[in-house]
Amino acid sequence: MRVFSKLIFSFTLFLSIFSSNSFAQDKAIELLVAKTPTCGCCTLWLDHLTSQNIKAEGKNFSPQQMSEIKSQYGIEARYRSCHTAVHADGLAFEGHVPAKFIKLFLQSPPENAIGLSVPAMPLGSPGMEIDERFQAYKVLLLKKDGSYEVFAEVNSYEEQF
Numbered sequence: 001m002r003v004f005s006k007l008i009f010s011f012t013l014f015l016s017i018f019s020s021n022s023f024a025q026d027k028a029i030e031l032l033v034a035k036t037p038t039c040g041c042c043t044l045w046l047d048h049l050t051s052q053n054i055k056a057e058g059k060n061f062s063p064q065q066m067s068e069i070k071s072q073y074g075i076e077a078r079y080r081s082c083h084t085a086v087h088a089d090g091l092a093f094e095g096h097v098p099a100k101f102i103k104l105f106l107q108s109p110p111e112n113a114i115g116l117s118v119p120a121m122p123l124g125s126p127g128m129e130i131d132e133r134f135q136a137y138k139v140l141l142l143k144k145d146g147s148y149e150v151f152a153e154v155n156s157y158e159e160q161f
Helices: 002-019 040-051 063-072 099-107
Strands: 030-035 055-060 084-087 092-095 113-118 137-143 148-154
Antiparallel strands (some): 030 084, 084 092
16 A cells, blocks of 8 residues: 555656746646557557657556556546556556547536546557458546546547547
8 A cells, every 4th residue: 555655646746847847837638648558559559649649658567556546536447458648637648549639628527527548459540550451449438436427439441540
């Protein structure tokens, strides 16, 4: 428990420092991304965000720490994926959420929302591109009470941009 408290404190402190720099003053979107050091798709997803003008910085954590971070932000197991991005406002983006939907969500976050999720790792989603393969998926709006609603349906690769 003591290690968990230190972990959360350091992640929160890092997030507050990250969000208070001059880049944040320009109203640009910044995310801190918790990921494991060996995950290649997380790095590709970070590249996707950068290419869409979202500033994202990855920070490596162990699988146990990742689970604790996801729990801290209210992301239930059924909504989890490989990485968790956090905005300075405390909103979370779980998994391979396209930048397009992060931007749309942050324009006017719904009341009682904790963020968005793309559970699992659908083929063809940002960071999960493999050849020409694509698996349709849903972007879920996660709510504080543990429920969700569909925020967006992505039925083709092109709809992500």
